[in-house]
Amino acid sequence: MVSETIRSVRIGRAYARRTRESGAWGMRYDAFTGSGFHVVLHGHGWLITADEPPRALGPGDVVLVPSGVRHGLSHAPRALDDLPPGDMSGQPPPDGPADFEFLCGVYRLDQGQVHEYLLSLPDVVVTTHDGGEPELASLVGLLVADLSEAGPGREATRSALLDLLLVHVLRGWLRTHPGPDWPLVRDSSVVAALRHIHGEPHRAWTVSQLSAAVGMSRTAFTRRFTGLLGKPPRAYLTGVRLSRGAQLLRETDAPLAAVARQIGYSTEFAFGTAFRREYGVSPGRFRDGARSGPVVAGPVVQDGRHADAGTAPGPRGAAGTVPRGGHGR
Numbered sequence: 001m002v003s004e005t006i007r008s009v010r011i012g013r014a015y016a017r018r019t020r021e022s023g024a025w026g027m028r029y030d031a032f033t034g035s036g037f038h039v040v041l042h043g044h045g046w047l048i049t050a051d052e053p054p055r056a057l058g059p060g061d062v063v064l065v066p067s068g069v070r071h072g073l074s075h076a077p078r079a080l081d082d083l084p085p086g087d088m089s090g091q092p093p094p095d096g097p098a099d100f101e102f103l104c105g106v107y108r109l110d111q112g113q114v115h116e117y118l119l120s121l122p123d124v125v126v127t128t129h130d131g132g133e134p135e136l137a138s139l140v141g142l143l144v145a146d147l148s149e150a151g152p153g154r155e156a157t158r159s160a161l162l163d164l165l166l167v168h169v170l171r172g173w174l175r176t177h178p179g180p181d182w183p184l185v186r187d188s189s190v191v192a193a194l195r196h197i198h199g200e201p202h203r204a205w206t207v208s209q210l211s212a213a214v215g216m217s218r219t220a221f222t223r224r225f226t227g228l229l230g231k232p233p234r235a236y237l238t239g240v241r242l243s244r245g246a247q248l249l250r251e252t253d254a255p256l257a258a259v260a261r262q263i264g265y266s267t268e269f270a271f272g273t274a275f276r277r278e279y280g281v282s283p284g285r286f287r288d289g290a291r292s293g294p295v296v297a298g299p300v301v302q303d304g305r306h307a308d309a310g311t312a313p314g315p316r317g318a319a320g321t322v323p324r325g326g327h328g329r
Contacts, residue, residue, distance in 0.1 A: 020098035036106030043100035
């Protein structure tokens with residue numbers, strides 16, 4: 001499921017930013033569609049959410065915001081609504097000592113939805129890399145170095161580093177909170193069907209074939225699947241296929257017809273029709289948009305106001321340094 005989750009966030013744009021603060025400081029990150037995290041590099045501060053008491057943060061703490069909920073960071077416990085919006089200047093932090101220093105990484109989904117697995121996690125997850133995970137510490141160091149450089153290829157390196165960081169954060173969470181592959185699903189037959197769908201989304205599955213594969217009648221399977229996943233099997237399969245298609249559009253130069261075949265569509269036209277219905281744009285326009293714009297933080301103005309730090313313009317939603325249509329459910 002971690003691999004499937006990483007594939008889903010890759011549909012979005014990856015951004016990262018390094019921030020230094022001193023004295024009395026605070027910033028609020030409003031909700032949007034996506035996922036992200038903060039990594040504390042130096043100093044002590046507080047994580048502020050809408051529904052939970054403020055939580056102290058120190059060096060090595062990682063704040064994962066799986067589904068983009070509203071949250072903030074501050075030098076002291078404060079109400080979330082009292083925090084100002086995050087700095088949107090896009091300028092690198094000044095050199096020299098600071099009381100508090102942290103990294104922000106975010107995947108913003110301009111189209112599509114946050115993966116079901118990320119939605120199943122708590123609104124905010126806090127873990128610590130205290131030397132017990134040298135790989136995570138090394139990745140943080142590489143991302144710090146990458147943010148200090150402006151050389152060619154940084155879009156590729158930054159996306160790869162954010163992918164790896166997210167993998168390690170999720171692994172750390174799963175080690176201390178083990179659970180089923182699909183946390184929202186407790187039915188073994190439906191989990192088996194999900195493995196078939198995610199393992200072979202290109203296959204011409206019918207509802208009858210899926211129900212037979214898990215040893216259920218078509219009617220009972222459809223009813224149980226829909227009740228647990230919130231959508232019927234066919235619609236769920238379509239979503240998985242199109243998510244894979246969006247990833248291929250973003251990461252490869254394969255012709256649209258080839259992408260269509262790889263995810264189970266017989267024609268480019270059928271793929272394009274389904275894709276527009278799901279994402280609101282044609283596959284070609286999605287690919288063009290995915291390749292425009294650098295992977296850096298900068299000022300964003302939406303609806304006449306600044307969006308949060310670490311994001312970039314998109315057709316909908318507010319920006320934020322970390323994600324959802326909101327944190328803290």
